Amino acid sequence: MKRGQKKYTTFENVVIFPGTVEKLIARAHEYVENYQYDLANNSFEEALKYTEGDEVTLSVYAYSLYETKSFERAKEVCERLLSIGPTMYLEVMELYLTICMQLKQYKQVESIITSLLEEGAIPQEQIDKFERLKDINANIADNAKKQEDITTSVNEIDGDLFKLEKFMSLSPNKQLTLVHELTTMNIRPIVQHLKAIVENAETHPFIKSIVLILLVEQQVDVNVKISKFNQEKYVNPSVLELPTKMPQFLTVSKMISDKLEKEPSTLEMVEYLLSKHAIVTYPFEWLHYESEDVALSYIDLVRTMFGSVQEMDDELVEFLQILEKLTELQEV
Numbered sequence: 110m111k112r113g114q115k116k117y118t119t120f121e122n123v124v125i126f127p128g129t130v131e132k133l134i135a136r137a138h139e140y141v142e143n144y145q146y147d148l149a150n151n152s153f154e155e156a157l158k159y160t161e162g163d164e165v166t167l168s169v170y171a172y173s174l175y176e177t178k179s180f181e182r183a184k185e186v187c188e189r190l191l192s193i194g195p196t197m198y199l200e201v202m203e204l205y206l207t208i209c210m211q212l213k214q215y216k217q218v219e220s221i222i223t224s225l226l227e228e229g230a231i232p233q234e235q236i237d238k239f240e241r242l243k244d245i246n247a248n249i250a251d252n253a254k255k256q257e258d259i260t261t262s263v264n265e266i267d268g269d270l271f272k273l274e275k276f277m278s279l280s281p282n283k284q285l286t287l288v289h290e291l292t293t294m295n296i297r298p299i300v301q302h303l304k305a306i307v308e309n310a311e312t313h314p315f316i317k318s319i320v321l322i323l324l325v326e327q328q329v330d331v332n333v334k335i336s337k338f339n340q341e342k343y344v345n346p347s348v349l350e351l352p353t354k355m356p357q358f359l360t361v362s363k364m365i366s367d368k369l370e371k372e373p374s375t376l377e378m379v380e381y382l383l384s385k386h387a388i389v390t391y392p393f394e395w396l397h398y399e400s401e402d403v404a405l406s407y408i409d410l411v412r413t414m415f416g417s418v419q420e421m422d423d424e425l426v427e428f429l430q431i432l433e434k435l436t437e438l439q440e441v
Contacts, residue, residue: 130156134166146176164195180211215250271302281313281438288319300329308334315435318391325349340393352387357394364404378411386432
């Protein structure tokens with residue numbers, strides 16, 4: 110290289126050294142191959158700040174975005190890709206249409222496929238595939254409309270049933286049935302009734318959890334005081350994670366998976382108990398118990414159920430047995 114010749118380029122005052130973009134794209138492809146789509150998307154996004162991106166790069170990026178359910182961004186990348194006329198046009202179009210269906214843009218999907226068929230843009234051997242896609246889109250659109258109609262028709266909640274005195278006069282099983290019926294409804298009109306149920310000292314711990322999960326799923330912005338297992342805290346469902354996304358659950362679950370990798374039957378049963386019990390204790394998880402002790406105790410408990418003699422932490426195993434009774438709406 111001649112004396113004084115630049116070894117880099119700049120982009121909006123950012124120094125870009127030779128090979129930087131290529132390395133970012135190569136790293137993104139490697140992440141995709143290892144199913145690490147979030148990391149892949151970050152690398153693609155960084156690389157595409159400095160390059161237009163070729164057909165392969167944009168195709169893989171669109172697929173990676175789709176895998177992380179980043180549908181709006183995936184649609185944009187597909188549109189960018191389609192505008193350059195990719196050699197794998199129909200494959201990209203199929204992904205694009207699938208993304209539109211995820212975005213519930215059913216009319217757009219119908220219009221595009223109809224145009225492609227009428228214009229003879231689809232080879233004979235692929236016509237059946239696109240006609241099937243058109244039928245699937247129509248069925249999904251129809252089902253979505255029916256579900257919307259059903260939700261609208263049942264969205265009139267009988268608020269009196271959820272007034273604290275009336276609700277607490279019902280058996281826990283009946284309470285649970287009523288709460289489950291709310292999953293397809295807008296619960297905001299009865300939020301104060303649900304808050305009172307969760308905060309009531311006499312409400313069964315499992316029912317408290319189910320109501321709280323319902324508030325979390327609908328991201329209701331309300332402060333709720335929840336008490337159980339001699340613990341008490343204020344939570345806001347709009348920012349609270351679901352039970353299986355809580356920190357200790359993830360830690361314990363990972364430990365159990367690692368330890369029972371070669372014992373699938375035991376693993377399945379332990380994971381089943383773990384998920385059920387995470388609901389009962391929610392949002393407190395396993396209280397003061399250490400994650401490793403919790404993981405080992407679940408494994409010991411299940412092995413005992415399978416007839417194996419184990420040395421167990423009696424206090425912790427007794428606690429797990431209490432949780433199991435509570436999931437069955439028993440009093441303890």
